[in-house]
Amino acid sequence: MKLQSCSRGQDLYIYLSGELDECSAREMRVRADRIIDEHAGLSRAVFNLAGVKFMDSTGIGFLIGRYKKLKSYGMTMLLENPDRNADKVLSVSGVYSLIPKI
Amino acid sequence: MNKMQLKILSRSENETFARNAVAAFVLPLNPTLSELSDIKTAVSEAVTNCIVHAYPGREDWITLECETEGNTLHITVSDSGKGIADITQALTPFYTSLPGEERSGMGFTIMQTFMTGFSVESAPGVGTTVKMSKTLGARAGSDAQ
Ligand SMILES: Nc1ncnc2c1ncn2[C@@H]1O[C@H](COP(=O)(O)OP(=O)(O)OP(=O)(O)O)[C@@H](O)[C@H]1O
Ligand SMILES: [Mg+2]
Numbered sequence: 001m002k003l004q005s006c007s008r009g010q011d012l013y014i015y016l017s018g019e020l021d022e023c024s025a026r027e028m029r030v031r032a033d034r035i036i037d038e039h040a041g042l043s044r045a046v047f048n049l050a051g052v053k054f055m056d057s058t059g060i061g062f063l064i065g066r067y068k069k070l071k072s073y074g075m076t077m078l079l080e081n082p083d084r085n086a087d088k089v090l091s092v093s094g095v096y097s098l099i100p101k102i
Numbered sequence: 103m104n105k106m107q108l109k110i111l112s113r114s115e116n117e118t119f120a121r122n123a124v125a126a127f128v129l130p131l132n133p134t135l136s137e138l139s140d141i142k143t144a145v146s147e148a149v150t151n152c153i154v155h156a157y158p159g160r161e162d163w164i165t166l167e168c169e170t171e172g173n174t175l176h177i178t179v180s181d182s183g184k185g186i187a188d189i190t191q192a193l194t195p196f197y198t199s200l201p202g203e204e205r206s207g208m209g210f211t212i213m214q215t216f217m218t219g220f221s222v223e224s225a226p227g228v229g230t231t232v233k234m235s236k237t238l239g240a241r242a243g244s245d246a247q
Contacts, residue, residue, distance in 0.1 A: 019118065021117055022114045022153060023114035023115050023118065025204075054142065055143075056143050056146040056150065056209075057147060057150075057206050057207075057208040057209045058205075060208055061203075061204040061205050061206045062204060064204065084135075084136060085139040088216075089143060092208070092212060092215050093211075093212070
């Protein structure tokens with residue numbers, strides 16, 4: 001699982017790739033939170049899921065966890081480019097009502 | 103008709119192996135990519151639950167059994183761990199017994215939505231058995247990718 005980030009203006013972009021499951025989530029939490037801490041004060045964080053080839057409910061827990069952290073910093077979270085499987089998992093779980101897809 | 107049985111230790115790195123093994127087993131039935139990813143996701147949910155809930159803080163055996171019957175795949179995932187006292191509550195969307203650990207409580211809901219058949223049997227202190235099935239080509243055409 002890979003995580004890359006960059007910021008443009010008021011937006012933080014986080015690019016996830018690989019398989020987001022119980023095995024990878026622990027490390028991803030630490031890495032994503034470090035990047036969020038470093039960018040506290042920006043207004044939005046966009047998670048790009050184009051490279052996520054597998055995701056299950058552990059991935060939902062991961063995304064909602066980051067949503068809560070961003071919210072505590074007053075930042076909005078958005079999702080971008082989930083593949084078909086990730087999109088189905090996200091839709092079934094009602095995640096988009098909390099974290100909109102752009 | 104074909105059968106396979108797989109026994110793995112409840113380590114999270116075995117999740118990838120388990121879902122890919124089941125995917126490889128069902129390949130001769132020519133699943134669509136979307137059917138294949140539904141099956142992998144459901145297997146991952148069941149195996150993760152064994153690791154996280156059945157055997158918290160320890161390693162023990164998880165058994166997967168698969169059987170193909172016509173164009174249907176039957177999967178059984180069982181553990182001899184903690185067990186579930188209240189199955190109705192466990193099946194409720196968003197219910198999790200580990201709210202402090204970033205769990206969404208959607209695992210069982212995903213298994214039920216992604217598979218055609220689903221049932222769970224459990225007894226506290228004895229273990230849990232999740233049975234799932236997927237009939238391939240059920241929505242042929244619209245499901246093709
Ligand atoms: N194999 C199991 N052994 C013991 N308890 C289980 C098992 N599988 C599920 N449970 C119980 O059922 C509850 C619901 O499971 P479900 O997979 O829906 O949600 P979760 O695992 O808590 O969260 P998520 O799957 O979204 O990460 C769990 O919180 C747990 O209490
Ligand atoms: Mg679960």
